[in-house]
Amino acid sequence: MDARGVLRRLLGTLGLLILAAAVLALAFFLRAQGLDRSTQWVGVGGGLLAVAAVVQKPALGLADWLRHGGSRQPMELEAVVEALAKGLARQWSLEDERHRASHPRALPVRWSVSGEAELAMAGVGWDDLGARGRTVRAPSLAGEYDTIYDTFTQRLPRQRLIVLGRGGGGKSSLARRLARDMLQMRAGQGRVPVLLSLASWDPEEDLARWVARQLVRSHPKLERLSLPPLGGGPPVQLSTALVRSDRLLLVLxxxxxxxxxxxxxALEKIAELGDEVPVVMTSRTDEYRQAVQAYGGGLPRAAVVELSPVDGPAIKSYLTATTAVLPPGRWDTVFDLLDRAGGSAVTQTLQIPLMIWLACVVYRHPRSTPGELADPAAFADSGAIERHLLDNLVTAAYPRSGPRDAYRVRRAQSRLIFLAGWLKDRGTTDLAWWQLPTAARGTLPRLATGFPVGLAAGVPAAVILGTMTGFRTGAAAGAALxxxxTVRAFSPAVVHFGRRLPGPIIGRVVALATGLGAGLPLVLRGQLAAGVAQGTSVGMLAGLAAGFVVHEGRSSPTRATVRVQGHLLRILHRMVVGLLIGLVFGGALGVSLGLTADPATGLTFALLAVAMGLAMGVVDSLHVWIDNEADISRAVSPKTVLRDDRAAAxxxxxxxxxxxxxxxxxxAAFAYGPATGLGLGCAMAFAFITTDRMIGVSGTAWGAFVLVRSWLALSGRLPWRLMAFLDDAHERGILRQSGPLHQFRHASLQQRLAARRP
Incomplete structure (x- = not known):
């Protein structure tokens, strides 16, 4: 049993012991009261239980609303499907335009049902692939890059396809082409293809749940709830509803x-989707064959095709059309090897589309010497040629014309090596700018990036408390904050209270309790204005400090659309929660101070507590008013997501x-004068604007990105204008873009760069 299970059992046992002790104490109490008084007490208790039974349901409903409120307005699933298709179509269209600009000629990719492909269909017969009287045979499953859509939609009635090939053979490009064509040709009721990289999937996690998380990552609005299904039942997250709706085509x-x-x-989890669910998957041939053998059979009712090696005439045609033709005969020695039947290292390497593209980039300019690839001493095997092309890609992508250009190329290469190593450490191929804080590892980077946050919180606190309570107290409190x-700036919350008691509520309670405790002694000594001012400031600073302990900052980007329509319940919910906390504290203080001191003091502090609670509720409601998920149909890029999150912050x-x-x-102005009040108000606002975990800039994805990017730029590992650098690498073909993410052109390029990390 894990630690949580042990803790639950201990708490359950403790609860039973407390309940037994309470029942025993009640029995002794009633016995001591006598028969008549016991009867009265039982009558009162029975009446309270009767009232509780009547108000239980509405009270639970109110509690649930206070806990979750109208936090997410349900949406119609059909509208979401169409918006998702529209957004993905725009995204693929933009990416396709960029790709055509840098690669006007398509690589020669062919595919068919090879012998290896048929072996990978172990246990899956051709009759299993047909449906509704339509048969499928191996000869019909063959084609080129441009015909994959027709084959998939017209010759595979079940639309279940596995694409195999060598590393760099064009599998991902073929899958992207299929997804793009399906979006362009999609009818109103057609499935929406979503391309997902399996590199980030741990098969220990349910596949449907992982797909839902990936959808939310690219389209945050899908985190909202869907309308209840026609058959009834509670609403679910839109991403989950999409996965369950059979309206998606998973391209894995x-x-x-x-x-x-x-x-x-992993193969077992994919098979559990059902043999009627359309799916497309790509894999290297050997790895998929080994998984099929371990699983005991191929993916049910899925056809398997394999990409064919590119033949010599196609290679020569492509390189001649895409590289310099002068001086004459630049490629002659390489082309001679391609014409031979022996199968040289050059021939084996250039049969792979990725290697053809790399050769095109590396030897595009007339000053390059592609004939060096034919040197058997320097390039004894295909691995040596592949490493040579990968190592020279960055140099070729950043042409040099002078000494300063050589330095610029070396600097760009070192930065790409750093990024590749960072992605390798994270075990992913997705370069997301909001994940950059994970690149600042170690004590020194964490302290260096957190220290500005600490100063922004501690210095205003020292000034505020030093003005009110003296230099020593202010300095000590400022240093502690x-x-x-500094330590907690980029760390998760220490205490996670879950849904029952969220961190923001704890922060408000701490702020109210500390503030009222700090101001009460002064009020009891007759210093009402000073007590109110000190209680307010101390309470705010206590809430700020508590936020670093109980509330996690934003780790994903948001988008600002200032509107109330559709969010009124959520705004009202946040304000009511704050007001209720203030009423609880205000009622308790008002009664206690009214009895122990005087009614005026009790009323003053009661109103102060209510006002502070309402003010915190108003501040909290600003998140609902400002923060909104990005429109699903809106085409996004890493730069637009960064710009949106910065504006929202x-x-x-x-x-x-x-x-x-x-x-x-x-x-503070009432107690210390207008000038002091203005200064303290500005200092408090600065502390909250910069450091608060809920409204502060440093608690946002953009704020954390700026701080960590600055540290990495100062240490020389990344440029100051990181997004411009990534966009430039994308334009040069080193990176590709997938919605809000960047990725290296190919996993082998990322691996090769990561291997060169010092």
Missing amino acids: DGFDEIPEPSREA TVLA LLRALAAGPLVAAGAGLT
């Missing part, structure tokens, strides 16, 4: 990138800043 790229021990389980914020901070400044500044 890179089965071979799953670790070898997990491939059998600086250390806390700044708008959120600047909208909440005046409220924080007003709360601290006005109360």
